Amino acid sequence: MATYAIGDIQGCYSSFRRLLDLIEFDAAIDRLWLVGDIVNRGPQSLETLRFVKQSDDAMIMVLGNHDLHLLMVDAGIVRCGKGDTIQPILDAPDRDELLHWLRHQRLFFNEGDHALVHAGLLPEWSVPKAARLAREVEAALRSDDYSYVFSQIYGNEPNYWCDDLTDTERLRVIINAMTRMRVCSIDGRIDFTFKGNLQDIPDGFLPWFDMPDRASRDHTIICGHWSALDLYVSDTVAALDSGCVWNRQLSAMRLEDRKVFQIRCDKRIVTDSG
Template sequence: MTTYALGDIQGCQPQLRELLEIIEEETPGAKLLFAGDLVNRGPRSLEALRQVRDLDDRAVTVLGNHDLHLLAVAAGIQKMKPGDSIQPVLDAPDREELIDWLRHRPMAYTGDGLLLVHAGVLPQWDLTKTMELAHEVEHVLRSADWKDFLAEMYGNSPNQWRDSLTGTARLRCIVNGLTRLRFCTEEGEMEFASKMGTNEAPAGYLPWFDVPGRKTEKDTVVFGHWSTLGLLLRDNLVALDTGCVWGGKLTAVRLEDRALFQVDCPGFLEPGVPAARPQQ
């Protein structure tokens, strides 16, 4: 089956609808892989969530940091932040169904000859290890203790993976690697403050995908999250966050031949308020 990978939607549902119409005309019934962050900052998070959910088995979406934020707010763990656009989800009559559906999404996906994550993969993790660790977080998110986990999920420590990590520290490190990672050292120490492009890497840090000898370098990794990186297509790397919510584009790549499909997007710093995309 032909497969398309799509970048961060972040509540830009009209653009999602337009892009899906283009894909459907090009390849009816294609499989769709979403790199996470379905919601937040754009004006139609509720509609975006419903649209992806209603694609049923045709679509796979991994969880992004904004999706986890929605779960945490819905659970009463986190408060709304300036610029959040998730209130319509919280007020929706099908809120509980949507939240339950979202927390059952995977943290990572492998199939179709690739590994799909939201942000990145730490250099010590090979594909098998990445999936095993993702499943550890999924197990907790899908359990009756999911709210207790979300209450302990936030934090920048530990910022480096060790196999000896246990409990909350272990799960937090996995979540940060899969949903927040941009830069790390060759030893896998993560840096969370820098959000600009690769030309502004902090001293001693590299984009996670440029770490020499990372264990997934021979696997095709598809990811989003990094709008100031933008579109990046390499033999074994597909970066898809082209900053729709910042006034960029919403992007899909047909994975079989790397054909590119994009729609232009308005920017939203706050719901309905145009904003410039951050400079690279």
């Protein structure tokens, strides 16, 4: 039995299946942690979503920004963008079942010394605190009033955490940090515009995982989202988005020994980042 974490799939279903073959994944005994963004930009979002859903007992996923975007489009909050590849899901006969399942997935997961999140954790959030905050969002997304929640959570402000935040501002910061964050200022403010590599980080900002006195350092955080970072593994973080949808690689890491497995991905089909 082994547990594998896999980076952003983004609808690259054939690459995903080839990586599962490479690691000899056995759904009867192994477990899979997916860092989110299982759909969009790649050519087979529908196939990917169906496969992950039907493998639910063996796979744990957290929601990424592209997964939430799909749910927002379905709720009528936003429209499909130029580079989106989610229309086959919206047109599928089983769309309601698929999207209901997706809306009930986690935003954050932790087990033992590892925690799973799409983008990152703000510096003042310990893993237990992050788990509590994620449950607030999960409850809102699973409520009967989820369309209203979706209508309120888009936006970049506030861009910092305060325990006194309430209502939709509170949910917005939690979602933005866990699904969109890459870098923070020294005082813990998120810069949502930066998408570059480590060498290009502007003065006064740090990768979220290098923030001084980060409260989650007692766990290894498994994440994705930052494709320009590529595969990045340290003592306290494993960032696994190695740019599969950009014709680079799809990465898996076996948690028990941190061995990394990679496959070259299919022909690039997207034209802009997201």
